[in-house]
Amino acid sequence: MPTFSRSMLWMTLLAVTPCAFASTQWQQTEQEARGQTVWFNAWGGDPAVNRYLDWASSEVKRDYGVTLKIVRLADAADAVKRIQTEAKAGRTKGGSVDLLWVNGENFRTLKEANLLQTGWAQQLPNWRYVDLQKPVREDFSIPTDGAESPWGSAQLTFIARREQTPQPPQTPQELLTFATAHPGTVTYPRPPDFTATAFLEQLLLTLTQQPDALKQPPDQATFANVTAPLWSYLDKLHPQLWRKGSDFPASPARMDDMLANGTLHLSLTFNPAHASQKVARGELPKDSYSFGFAQGMIGNVHFVAIPANARSAAGAKVVANFLLSPQAQQHKADPAVWGDPTVLDIQKLPHPWPAAQAETAPPVLAEPHAAWVNALEQEWLRRYGTH
CATH class of the missing domain: 3.40.190.10 (Periplasmic binding protein-like II)
Structure with missing residues (x-):
């Protein structure tokens, strides 16, 4: 039988004790519960x-x-x-x-x-x-x-149909090109719908020159500069949208219906499993599938x-x-x-x-600081809400 020196014994105890202590603590928690x-x-x-x-x-x-x-x-x-x-x-x-x-x-x-x-x-x-x-x-x-x-986790996810969209757009610029090539078939829900605001944050994250600014609450002095690429992009996108951006669906559920009846080529969801669930229930066509931008899609836990x-x-x-x-x-x-x-x-x-x-999903992009939600919604409504 091998013999242990006192120092070896202490090293062994130090290696084991934290785990044993944690295990004992958890057993006590379970007993109390x-x-x-x-x-x-x-x-x-x-x-x-x-x-x-x-x-x-x-x-x-x-x-x-x-x-x-x-x-x-x-x-x-x-x-x-x-x-x-x-x-x-x-x-x-x-x-x-x-x-x-x-x-x-x-x-x-x-x-x-x-x-x-x-x-x-x-x-x-x-x-x-x-x-x-x-x-x-x-x-x-x-x-x-x-x-x-x-x-649980969630991630902003596009839904398309293979028959209509065999090659989905992989970047915001490709989405703009896609909308221009298929006018009236792309849109997004009207803010302050949660998915709509996530879509705005997604675009802002991938378009802004100052992504680090999004980790802090919006600063009134820099807000216009940080968000300028987003509004410039939407000014180009909106004329290509359903009803030329003069109206927006009330919810992602409405977009699903419009995708199913052929009005839209894309829908949006914050649940990557949403399309497969809807297909299984017969609420979306069988060729419906999920996709995201190659660089990543905004997600949360x-x-x-x-x-x-x-x-x-x-x-x-x-x-x-x-x-x-x-x-x-x-x-x-x-x-x-x-x-x-x-x-x-x-x-x-x-x-x-x-x-x-x-199934593999696009990389998860962490959401901006929570204070950006209200700031983006208010600015969107100021710019586009009266259309």
Whole structure:
């Protein structure tokens, strides 16, 4: 039997202890969570999302003894207001929200007011599978500081039909050329529709000479210069659009209908699985496909967060860890279930990922700072909103 010197023993303990300590800590979290009720506030506007959450509820109840109650919201901002109201009333414990589906402006509002627990997300055991190439440690350029656990990802995606568009445009300039060659068949939703604003941000990211400026809130002194290439581009594009840019569809859903009936050659979505879902349901023609610009398409990650005054924080962490598990992520990514793209790196997983869900997507371009949303929408409305 080999003998160990005291220094070798200490080195061995140092190598092992952090992992063992983390494992023990997590076991304690799971023990504390058992029997807890977690009130999960989530957007409830999609039947597929609701069915997925019902499935997740049954899974965590069976495996962890956690009762997951879903509060289906019309808008995440409603939960944010409730958390703010509780804070103003001095309710520092026993809050009504344990877990919140959140990102973007709502996350920034809560984080800046110190209304979220921080430092926990990267301690989850399933964090080891997360794709660190995705913007999982920042949310609209705001560092998450471990206050959010990634849940799913999304990316601005074009939809076309093979019969109409065998070779899709790969750059903004090619899109302009395409629109000019096929007048009236290209458009985008009317801002402030979320997908419309993402389209404006996509163009700005790839056209501006000052991309670093987009990582900070807009500066009134430089806004005109930073955004000038965007407005110049849209001034050229709009006359080639559907109804010559005098009107815009109210939503991406309307664009899907117009693509299906042949009015448009392109539609837009923020879900890369959207086209395959619609084809499977017979809501888009069978030759419909997704594509993006070669340089990359704007994308983001949606997260779950735990309010600082959560009543069942341990249970919320267990649920967040389950939502990050390969099993839960794979189920969620299935177009027949939800079709929400994974935040995991499929190369890190212990078991193969289904080939049908492993399609290659364009590189993800991180979104500008959250404050750009309102600034771009207001300027767009000033320039084009009265047409």
